[in-house]
Amino acid sequence: MERPIGTFIGLMSITYIALILMGLPVGISVIGAIGFGFATNNIILYEAGHMMKVGTLAYMPFIIGGLFLLIRKSFLNGFLLYTLGMGLSIYHAHIQMLYYLMLIFIVLGVIYLGIWIKEKKFSLLGTVIALALFGTILGVAANTARLWTTYEFADETMRGEPILKPVADRASEPNELESGDQSAESQGSEVADSQAADTQGSEAASGGGLDWEYAMAWSNNTVDLLTGIIPGIAGGSSTESLDHGSAVDALRRAGVRSGPGGSYQLPLYWGALPSTSGPIYFGAVLLFLAVIGLRTVKSPLKWWLVSAILITVLLSYGKNAAWFNQFLFDTIPMFNKFRTPNSVLSVTTYLIPLLAVLGLYHWMKLGGDVQSDDESNFSQSNTSSESDAATTKSKSKSKAQSRSNRSKSSRNKNQTWLAILKQDPRTQPMLIALGITGGFALFIALFGTSLFSFRGANDAAYAESGLLPLLIEDRQSLLTGDAWRTLFYILGAAVIMTLAILKPTLRKEYIFAGLTILVTADFWGVNRRYIEPSDFQATQAELQEEFYAERPIDRQIKERETSRHDYRVLDLSINTFITNKTSFHHNTIGGYSAVKMRRIQDLIEEHISKMNMDVLNMLNTTYIITQQEQLFVNEQALGWAWFVDDIRRVDTPRAEIDALHEIDPARTAIVLDREFDNYTEGLQPTGTGTIERVEYTLDDWRYEYNTDSDQLAVFSEIWYKPEKGLHAYLNGERVDFIRANYALRAIKVPAGQGVIEFRFEPASFLVGDKITRATSFLLVFFILGLMGFRIVQGVRSGNGKELAESAG
Numbered sequence: 001m002e003r004p005i006g007t008f009i010g011l012m013s014i015t016y017i018a019l020i021l022m023g024l025p026v027g028i029s030v031i032g033a034i035g036f037g038f039a040t041n042n043i044i045l046y047e048a049g050h051m052m053k054v055g056t057l058a059y060m061p062f063i064i065g066g067l068f069l070l071i072r073k074s075f076l077n078g079f080l081l082y083t084l085g086m087g088l089s090i091y092h093a094h095i096q097m098l099y100y101l102m103l104i105f106i107v108l109g110v111i112y113l114g115i116w117i118k119e120k121k122f123s124l125l126g127t128v129i130a131l132a133l134f135g136t137i138l139g140v141a142a143n144t145a146r147l148w149t150t151y152e153f154a155d156e157t158m159r160g161e162p163i164l165k166p167v168a169d170r171a172s173e174p175n176e177l178e179s180g181d182q183s184a185e186s187q188g189s190e191v192a193d194s195q196a197a198d199t200q201g202s203e204a205a206s207g208g209g210l211d212w213e214y215a216m217a218w219s220n221n222t223v224d225l226l227t228g229i230i231p232g233i234a235g236g237s238s239t240e241s242l243d244h245g246s247a248v249d250a251l252r253r254a255g256v257r258s259g260p261g262g263s264y265q266l267p268l269y270w271g272a273l274p275s276t277s278g279p280i281y282f283g284a285v286l287l288f289l290a291v292i293g294l295r296t297v298k299s300p301l302k303w304w305l306v307s308a309i310l311i312t313v314l315l316s317y318g319k320n321a322a323w324f325n326q327f328l329f330d331t332i333p334m335f336n337k338f339r340t341p342n343s344v345l346s347v348t349t350y351l352i353p354l355l356a357v358l359g360l361y362h363w364m365k366l367g368g369d370v371q372s373d374d375e376s377n378f379s380q381s382n383t384s385s386e387s388d389a390a391t392t393k394s395k396s397k398s399k400a401q402s403r404s405n406r407s408k409s410s411r412n413k414n415q416t417w418l419a420i421l422k423q424d425p426r427t428q429p430m431l432i433a434l435g436i437t438g439g440f441a442l443f444i445a446l447f448g449t450s451l452f453s454f455r456g457a458n459d460a461a462y463a464e465s466g467l468l469p470l471l472i473e474d475r476q477s478l479l480t481g482d483a484w485r486t487l488f489y490i491l492g493a494a495v496i497m498t499l500a501i502l503k504p505t506l507r508k509e510y511i512f513a514g515l516t517i518l519v520t521a522d523f524w525g526v527n528r529r530y531i532e533p534s535d536f537q538a539t540q541a542e543l544q545e546e547f548y549a550e551r552p553i554d555r556q557i558k559e560r561e562t563s564r565h566d567y568r569v570l571d572l573s574i575n576t577f578i579t580n581k582t583s584f585h586h587n588t589i590g591g592y593s594a595v596k597m598r599r600i601q602d603l604i605e606e607h608i609s610k611m612n613m614d615v616l617n618m619l620n621t622t623y624i625i626t627q628q629e630q631l632f633v634n635e636q637a638l639g640w641a642w643f644v645d646d647i648r649r650v651d652t653p654r655a656e657i658d659a660l661h662e663i664d665p666a667r668t669a670i671v672l673d674r675e676f677d678n679y680t681e682g683l684q685p686t687g688t689g690t691i692e693r694v695e696y697t698l699d700d701w702r703y704e705y706n707t708d709s710d711q712l713a714v715f716s717e718i719w720y721k722p723e724k725g726l727h728a729y730l731n732g733e734r735v736d737f738i739r740a741n742y743a744l745r746a747i748k749v750p751a752g753q754g755v756i757e758f759r760f761e762p763a764s765f766l767v768g769d770k771i772t773r774a775t776s777f778l779l780v781f782f783i784l785g786l787m788g789f790r791i792v793q794g795v796r797s798g799n800g801k802e803l804a805e806s807a808g
Contacts, residue, residue, distance in 0.1 A: 156724075
């Protein structure tokens with residue numbers, strides 16, 4: 001389906017299917033589907049372009065639903081649903097979200113492990129573990145190419161083991177541009193230095209994985225967490241759109257031009273995060289229903305959901321709950337590979353709606369208002385013995401019906417509504433939930449402005465301009481307004497559920513419809529703050545043209561070149577290392593990647609941020625765009641390959657990168673020779689001859705050379721381990737090659753003429769792709785087979801019923 005509507009229809013449809021298969025009624029499943037699919041967090045992720053994360057989260061209901069069906073002994077349906085969800089989630093390649101999901105599955109496993117061992121249900125335990133494990137293996141196998149290549153590459157990035165050992169009290173390195181032509185760039189040096197230090201300098205950890213401070217930068221505090229119930233309590237977003245308020249009035253009086261609709265993008269957010277696109281709002285109605293679920297749901301699933309929600313909340317606190325997260329960061333495998341701990345609440349965004357719909361289901365059952373063909377799915381905890389299962393199910397139905405009959409038969413026209421509420425078992429959990437959620441919203445509405453400072457870490461600039469007091473007024477106004485808003489929706493849900501108690505003849509479909517409308521309206525009001533129809537009026541091409549608009553400086557470079565693959569650009573006029581706008585037009589030295597190769601990151605920190613022109617030359621930096629968007633043509637750029645006449649052999653990676661401060665890369669190559677079995681031993685290059693790149697694709701590089709003696713050729717391309725797929729060929733025969741200058745490739749060239757070729761041929765992809773295709777075919781075969789089996793089974797049972805009726 002077309003985005004954006006197709007994305008959210010998909011999210012809701014997947015959730016609805018999972019809830020239906022878990023045995024929930026249609027009306028309640030619709031509420032859960034809207035509660036997850038239409039959640040504010042998903043809207044903001046979409047608006048920010050995090051489609052891989054949205055895709056991974058979309059199939060989480062299948063994974064949880066499938067595991068639940070396995071626990072309930074629906075082995076075939078559960079296995080296929082779990083495997084399908086696992087495979088499709090992995091396909092969307094946001095492993096961090098799946099990692100968090102697997103962490104909370106450990107809690108679920110511990111709960112049921114204790115129950116089944118206590119009841120000696122070893123056969124059930126073994127079956128569920130085996131099917132879940134096999135389903136996980138199939139899901140992984142169906143994505144072998146993606147996972148294998150990602151895993152292989154990750155070790156070479158800043159999320160892998162560090163290459164350089166930290167050096168205490170290192171002296172500052174040379175940072176002056178020497179030639180008169182280069183002096184034009186000195187004004188950009190400081191900019192590049194600060195950008196690299198502020199945004200990238202702490203990414204590399206001293207141990208494996210990310211640096212603690214970098215990984216924990218987006219850590220929630222309590223105010224951030226409370227946006228789950230009151231969306232504006234922390235100010236909304238860092239660029240909140242406002243068309244009224246104290247700051248807006250002041251800007252209008254000052255003649256500041258407004259945006260579309262007379263609105264201004266203002267920094268209302270004042271929480272603990274460096275910045276945010278909006279709150280992770282769980283929904284007032286859903287939280288109200290979830291608290292009801294704490295009282296009405298009796299199965300172990302409730303305790304898992306409660307535990308999982310608490311764990312994800314603690315994880316989201318990051319460095320603000322260091323006593324918990326530091327231990328995980330230092331001890332749990334792969335935990336230190338992930339950043340932005342507050343993103344774990346994307347998983348919580350499904351856990352809360354699930355607890356909410358289970359709570360609503362059991363609340364309705366207290367009054368005998370819902371029946372299910374598989375009622376034991378939610379009323380039983382699967383702790384009774386097999387021989388007592390039928391008896392327990394029958395008793396459960398009888399008790400529920402008895403409560404309903406007593407409640408309804410004892411009512412008469414003379415009873416007051418208060419007496420009816422008092423005797424109905426549904427009243428107490430509803431009032432408790434109302435007191436907790438509604439009471440909190442009321443408290444914040446009345447006293448919230450006196451509880452917080454409303455000052456954020458980035459407010460210094462606004463204090464100097466005099467805008468900060470006005471922003472604080474608007475922050476307070478947003479908090480108060482949203483607190484009353486939350487109370488309104490909670491009271492609305494309570495009124496609908498009170499009607500269900502007072503009016504036993506009221507059809508449950510009306511109750512579901514009323515709650516569905518409230519949930520939809522609740523999210524609609526918040527979501528429209530961060531996404532509007534006008535956001536989608538432009539075509540993809542128009543948006544691309546606007547965002548990546550070609551500047552005069554870009555046109556100037558393109559007019560000088562025939563192909564973007566013939567040069568590289570360093571752009572100091574932008575935030576060099578955290579934006580990719582320039583990379584849309586040119587191959588650049590810079591740009592942003594959350595998984596930047598570690599050797600590149602080290603070069604940024606040690607040399608590029610300090611404008612070491614020798615390093616920029618060896619990276620073939622042909623053009624430098626200054627801070628004032630002036631073009632500097634670097635005539636000293638070394639091109640794509642060259643011969644050197646000197647080899648400096650070093651003993652450590654630190655010496656390898658430090659030597660780049662001292663050598664002329666046009667003449668000297670730095671080699672950590674012992675790492676390559678003394679590859680250059682006996683070689684005495686003269687630097688004479690020619691070498692030229694004649695062909696370039698993303699996975700194939702060809703060079704032609706001509707020399708009178710043996711040489712060492714250096715290539716301005718990133719070095720990658722041969723065992724991971726980068727192979728070198730000399731005149732058609734595969735040969736060894738080495739690393740030079742810490743990050744580049746180098747190869748011995750014999751006297752004469754010939755062709756050197758590098759090919760990227762990773763087994764992780766070539767073999768992994770075959771495994772992926774075979775496993776995917778097997779999964780499709782299983783799913784189609786199950787569908788066919790169910791159809792045949794349905795036809796046979798239908799025919800049998802007709803025959804029985806005709807015989808009778």
